[in-house]
Amino acid sequence: MSLAQLTLHEASDKLRKRxxxxxxxxxxxxxxxxxxxxxxxxxxxxxxxxxxxxxxRADEKLKQATDPAPLLGIPxxxxxxxxxxxxxxxxxxxxxxxxxPPYDATTVDRVRSAGAVIIGKTNLDExxxxxxxxNSAFFATCNPWNLERIPGGSSGGSAAAVAADECIAAxxxxxxxSIRQPAACCGIVGLKPTYGRVSRYGIIAFASSMDQVGxxxxxxxxxxxxxxxxxxxxxxxSTSINSSVPRYSAALNGDIKGLRLGIPKEYFVSGMQxxxxxxxxxxxxxxxxxxxxxxxxxxxxxxxAVAVYYIVATAEASSNLARYDGMxxxxxxxxxxxxxxxxxxxxxxFGAEVKxxxxxxxxxxxxxxxxxxxxxxxxxxxxxxxxxxAAFGRCDVIVTPTAPxxxxxxxxxxxxxxxxxxxxxxxxxxxxAGLPAISLPCGFDGEGMPIGLQIIGKHFDExxxxxxxxxxxxxTEWHKTKPRIQDR
Amino acid sequence: MKYEPVIGLxxxxxxLTESKIFCGCSTKFGQxxxxxxxxxxxxFPGVLPVLNRRVVEFAIKAGLATHCEIARSSILxxxxxxxxxxxxxxxISQYELPVCIGGYIDVDIDGTQKRxxxxxxxMEEDAGKNxxxxxxxxxxVDLNRAGVPLLEIVSEPDMRTAAEAGAYLRTLRQILQYLxxxxxxxxxxxxxxxxxxxxxPAGSEILGTKIEIKNLNSxxxxxxxxxxxxxxxxxxxxxxxxxxxxxxxxxxxxxETRSMRSKESAHDYRYFPDPDLLPLIIDDTWTYEVRVxxxxxxATRKQRFAAEYTLPAYDAExxxxxxxxxxxxxxxxxxxxxxxxxxNWIVGDLFRVLKERKLDDQLxxxxxxxxxxxxxxLVQMIDHGKITGxxxxxxxxxxxxxxxxxQQIVGETGLEQVSDTGSIETTIDQxxxxxxxxxxxxxxxxxxxxxxxxxxxxxxxxxxxxxxxVNEILREKLKTSVRQ
Numbered sequence: 014m015s016l017a018q019l020t021l022h023e024a025s026d027k028l029r030k031r032x033x034x035x036x037x038x039x040x041x042x043x044x045x046x047x048x049x050x051x052x053x054x055x056x057x058x059x060x061x062x063x064x065x066x067x068x069x070r071a072d073e074k075l076k077q078a079t080d081p082a083p084l085l086g087i088p089x090x091x092x093x094x095x096x097x098x099x100x101x102x103x104x105x106x107x108x109x110x111x112x113x114p115p116y117d118a119t120t121v122d123r124v125r126s127a128g129a130v131i132i133g134k135t136n137l138d139e140x141x142x143x144x145x146x147x148n149s150a151f152f153a154t155c156n157p158w159n160l161e162r163i164p165g166g167s168s169g170g171s172a173a174a175v176a177a178d179e180c181i182a183a184x185x186x187x188x189x190x191s192i193r194q195p196a197a198c199c200g201i202v203g204l205k206p207t208y209g210r211v212s213r214y215g216i217i218a219f220a221s222s223m224d225q226v227g228x229x230x231x232x233x234x235x236x237x238x239x240x241x242x243x244x245x246x247x248x249x250x251s252t253s254i255n256s257s258v259p260r261y262s263a264a265l266n267g268d269i270k271g272l273r274l275g276i277p278k279e280y281f282v283s284g285m286q287x288x289x290x291x292x293x294x295x296x297x298x299x300x301x302x303x304x305x306x307x308x309x310x311x312x313x314x315x316x317x318a319v320a321v322y323y324i325v326a327t328a329e330a331s332s333n334l335a336r337y338d339g340m341x342x343x344x345x346x347x348x349x350x351x352x353x354x355x356x357x358x359x360x361x362x363f364g365a366e367v368k369x370x371x372x373x374x375x376x377x378x379x380x381x382x383x384x385x386x387x388x389x390x391x392x393x394x395x396x397x398x399x400x401x402x403a404a405f406g407r408c409d410v411i412v413t414p415t416a417p418x419x420x421x422x423x424x425x426x427x428x429x430x431x432x433x434x435x436x437x438x439x440x441x442x443x444x445x446a447g448l449p450a451i452s453l454p455c456g457f458d459g460e461g462m463p464i465g466l467q468i469i470g471k472h473f474d475e476x477x478x479x480x481x482x483x484x485x486x487x488x489t490e491w492h493k494t495k496p497r498i499q500d501r
Numbered sequence: 502m503k504y505e506p507v508i509g510l511x512x513x514x515x516x517l518t519e520s521k522i523f524c525g526c527s528t529k530f531g532q533x534x535x536x537x538x539x540x541x542x543x544x545f546p547g548v549l550p551v552l553n554r555r556v557v558e559f560a561i562k563a564g565l566a567t568h569c570e571i572a573r574s575s576i577l578x579x580x581x582x583x584x585x586x587x588x589x590x591x592x593i594s595q596y597e598l599p600v601c602i603g604g605y606i607d608v609d610i611d612g613t614q615k616r617x618x619x620x621x622x623x624m625e626e627d628a629g630k631n632x633x634x635x636x637x638x639x640x641x642v643d644l645n646r647a648g649v650p651l652l653e654i655v656s657e658p659d660m661r662t663a664a665e666a667g668a669y670l671r672t673l674r675q676i677l678q679y680l681x682x683x684x685x686x687x688x689x690x691x692x693x694x695x696x697x698x699x700x701x702p703a704g705s706e707i708l709g710t711k712i713e714i715k716n717l718n719s720x721x722x723x724x725x726x727x728x729x730x731x732x733x734x735x736x737x738x739x740x741x742x743x744x745x746x747x748x749x750x751x752x753x754x755x756x757e758t759r760s761m762r763s764k765e766s767a768h769d770y771r772y773f774p775d776p777d778l779l780p781l782i783i784d785d786t787w788t789y790e791v792r793v794x795x796x797x798x799x800a801t802r803k804q805r806f807a808a809e810y811t812l813p814a815y816d817a818e819x820x821x822x823x824x825x826x827x828x829x830x831x832x833x834x835x836x837x838x839x840x841x842x843x844x845n846w847i848v849g850d851l852f853r854v855l856k857e858r859k860l861d862d863q864l865x866x867x868x869x870x871x872x873x874x875x876x877x878x879l880v881q882m883i884d885h886g887k888i889t890g891x892x893x894x895x896x897x898x899x900x901x902x903x904x905x906x907x908q909q910i911v912g913e914t915g916l917e918q919v920s921d922t923g924s925i926e927t928t929i930d931q932x933x934x935x936x937x938x939x940x941x942x943x944x945x946x947x948x949x950x951x952x953x954x955x956x957x958x959x960x961x962x963x964x965x966x967x968x969x970x971v972n973e974i975l976r977e978k979l980k981t982s983v984r985q
Contacts, residue, residue: 096546109546112546114546114547115545116545216547217546217547218546220776221775221777249551250549251550251777251779252549252777252778252779328773329776332590334590335583336545336590338585340588341543341544341642355583375771378773379771380771383771
């Protein structure tokens with residue numbers, strides 16, 4: 014077995030016991046990348062030289078440390094919308110050119126300080142806008158379970174890298190499902206923390222009121238460990254919350270007796286792939302066996318979530334992406350005057366989906382439309398949040414599918430943005446409400462594609478959803494099944 | 502038809518905080534281009550703003566000093582537009598819920614009070630500067646100013662003449678300077694003003710077509726431009742023309758306003774609440790903490806000076822025009838309670854020196870040429886008859902920058918007043934003896950020669966002789982000489 018197949022906590026144990034070195038582990042990961050990434054295409058940029066140096070330093074520290082941090086010496090991958098000082102950051106867009114950031118994102122700084130080894134930067138939909146990575150300006154990433162399928166998006170590169178053992182763990186970002194939906198597609202664990210739990214400083218902004226960084230890992234314990242390392246208030250992010258960070262890994266005690274599982278009736282409706290529904294219902298039965306209690310709940314404004322999301326997120330994006338004007342960094346076209354320079358730079362720099370969203374958002378904020386679109390959407394957003402508040406009066410966690418279908422075929426939905434947007438129908442509400450949610454494997458469909466189970470928690474109650482997820486994971490083998498990466 | 506002008510002013514006051522509004526960069530003026538920048542104020546990917554609490558404090562100060570309501574919850578909003586000096590492609594400002602609401606300023610116009618209401622005061626970040634024509638046909642961008650905090654202070658359209666607008670602007674500047682939140686320098690752009698001018702038939706309540714005037718870089722420009730614009734609008738309507746809502750630029754050289762853009766081409770700024778910043782909550786405690794730091798404001802201080810120190814209104818006005826001068830005066834009065842004499846010295850001799858040294862350009866004089874205690878001691882020496890008023894002028898000059906108390910200077914230079922009868926008598930005898938011709942004139946009834954003798958005595962004592970004693974003794978001696 015390759016060392017690259019290890020989970021984070023397994024690798025950490027071996028490192029502590031000096032059974033392996035970080036250098037060996039890192040080399041194994043690069044070997045795996047050499048073997049499989051020309052098929053998967055998970056990475057945009059590799060940082061091999063720097064990573065080997067970090068591994069060496071980690072090995073030095075491991076020799077001295079009595080109680081090393083769990084991340085010390087662990088090779089991890091970063092979605093390419095995390096700013097990494099001195100390491101090219103593209104956000105899968107041409108507009109950034111060969112942008113070399115002058116600083117590290119707070120989360121990058123935290124994993125570096127914990128001793129993690131940064132393997133490279135993974136592919137994504139341009140500016141994290143998409144559900145399949147097909148919107149990357151560079152190339153598509155393939156699903157390790159079936160190279161003709163999408164890996165999900167926008168953190169599809171990170172998901173594919175974890176599933177293909179091209180890293181030990183990864184970080185992604187989630188604005189409408191961008192961690193959870195690819196985690197479901199690739200059969201891994203993906204956690205979107207509560208909005209405000211993890212710093213957004215140094216993450217290339219898409220929709221500021223919903224963007225959140227989270228772990229993408231091979232199992233639930235790894236997600237808990239990685240979250241511990243990145244969570245906590247950041248003075249550089251005014252929206253990060255001063256709330257103490259529990260030791261999530263210590264909460265994984267397998268005890269969910271009497272825990273109330275809310276099952277929203279609006280989430281089990283037509284349009285869902287039959288096998289997905291079956292797998293999720295069977296997972297719920299498994300949780301019942303461990304003492305959980307089922308509560309049917311209602312989230313009545315669910316049907317408006319996608320519409321609300323595509324107004325709020327695009328409005329924020331239209332403003333967030335204004336800084337890509339070719340003036341201070343990235344690509345600048347040579348126009349005959351200022352306006353033409355702006356127009357050509359942005360026309361050549363942004364892809365079709367990004368332009369579509371900038372236009373949608375600009376429209377929603379325009380004089381005469383603001384009240385009807387942006388303001389109305391914000392009001393409905395409040396109703397959606399209140400739905401969850403009411404539901405959490407009756408249950409402790411909410412259990413749903415992560416996505417309505419398993420990974421679809423590359424190219425299948427690229428011509429139909431609305432169909433593509435519906436991939437996030439079960440994940441979007443959670444971002445609108447700012448709640449934490451985790452996706453973990455709960456089965457496979459008839460074609461062998463993984464199915465994701467989503468567990469949604471109360472604000473800042475990541476510990477409970479991790480505990481439920483871990484309890485389920487202990488009782489099942491899905492997460493242990495590895496994809497066989499075959500030629501297309 | 503008779504028209505009534507309606508004028509409202511929008512002021513942008515650059516705040517005197519050490520650091521910028523959303524990052525830790527220095528606000529220091531005159532640095533190398535782009536030296537005061539970081540990824541945050543340069544609008545790099547991934548950066549987030551963190552609101553500088555000092556800026557909020559300054560806004561609360563300005564709000565309290567102008568009788569505004571301080572909003573318990575206010576919102577920072579994004580104003581979206583593209584320009585190279587605006588790194589993020591949006592300016593963080595306030596729109597629907599500003600930090601200060603309502604309020605007013607009482608303005609003194611030729612002895613009568615006029616109340617000008619305020620609509621709002623809000624916080625925002627400044628943009629950088631585009632520098633044209635310095636580098637071939639390319640323009641350069643300097644982001645040192647990007648993110649420097651501003652207060653925008655918007656008045657209601659309560660002013661009716663250019664003079665009222667000028668008086669309002671001066672009063673507002675004086676208040677901000679007293680609060681030490683803005684240096685009020687219009688020429689350097691740290692205190693900027695746009696004017697909204699319209700006219701309506703006298704007696705009408707309906708507002709006319711609003712014209713905004715920009716590029717007003719001095720008080721003079723504000724008043725001249727408003728006057729010009731009122732005349733232009735009246736002429737246009739009188740000639741049967743119509744006015745269109747537009748922004749006009751003041752052309753300083755040609756002394757006229759000209760069209761910059763019409764309402765149709767106005768920007769749609771697509772304001773919306775900035776999702777990177779939480780609503781700003783100001784509780785009563787915070788407001789209270791700021792309230793107790795408020796200095797006595799100019800209008801109150803002026804009244805108190807007139808009453809407490811029995812100063813003429815004119816003196817009180819001059820002494821309270823600036824907070825540092827008023828503080829100077831009060832520090833001096835504490836050392837020697839001679840308000841009127843001190844006032845004379847300050848508005849006369851001290852002001853002349855401040856002007857010569859251009860110290861009056863500074864918002865706050867830290868390095869006084871003469872410290873208040875020394876000036877007070879100087880006046881005290883005159884009052885106690887230690888030196889003459891004339892000698893005091895010489896001592897004052899010697900005190901400038903030497904930081905020596907007047908006693909020391911007098912001691913070192915032997916300038917103290919000679920009040921010793923014997924020594925004065927000797928000098929008088931000598932002068933009379935060496936001027937027999939003048940003495941004879943006096944004795945024959947020409948009393949005008951008296952002054953000549955005094956002059957000679959003062960000359961012989963280098964002005965140090967106590968003039969009163971000289972007068973008395975001289976008169977006595979001359980009497981005796983006549984009798985002889």
